[in-house]
Amino acid sequence: MTFQxxxxxxxxxxxxxxxxxxxxxxxxxxxxxLTNHAPIIGILYEGSTVQIRPQDGNGADIFAAVTGxxxxxxxxxxxxxxxxxxxxxxxxxxxxxVALDRAIQEAGPAANAPEEPANIRYYRALLRAAAGQxx
Numbered sequence: 001m002t003f004q005x006x007x008x009x010x011x012x013x014x015x016x017x018x019x020x021x022x023x024x025x026x027x028x029x030x031x032x033x034l035t036n037h038a039p040i041i042g043i044l045y046e047g048s049t050v051q052i053r054p055q056d057g058n059g060a061d062i063f064a065a066v067t068g069x070x071x072x073x074x075x076x077x078x079x080x081x082x083x084x085x086x087x088x089x090x091x092x093x094x095x096x097x098v099a100l101d102r103a104i105q106e107a108g109p110a111a112n113a114p115e116e117p118a119n120i121r122y123y124r125a126l127l128r129a130a131a132g133q134x135x
Contacts, residue, residue: 001035002055003076007064009085015062018055022078023134024048024071031071039074047121049088050080051134063088063132065125067118084122088129096126
């Protein structure tokens with residue numbers, strides 16, 4: 001059984017379609033959504049990835065890096081409203097790696113703090129999404 005999923009950011013829709021499963025990290029922890037899940041709303045963790053398993057099951061999962069936003073599910077409809085997001089298939093990994101290296105250098109000692117700066121987490125999420133990894 002499937003449900004409808006929409007992944008949008010302020011500039012518009014990134015992906016929409018039927019899915020078997022969605023996995024996302026919220027500020028309260030990771031959540032997996034399947035058909036008939038109870039209604040829920042969550043705040044997306046900044047610098048994480050969202051994983052969508054499309055309906056056909058034979059195709060590759062969709063991964064997207066997000067900077068934050070909201071996720072909700074009700075009536076077998078999932079809405080992922082990200083402040084900024086990019087699909088893994090559209091990511092220039094070389095540019096993302098350069099941006100990550102620059103951000104780490106600019107952050108100095110803060111880059112090694114227990115809670116990384118949000119921009120560093122987002123660049124890491126871009127690389128995970130491009131590699132087809134959750135997190």
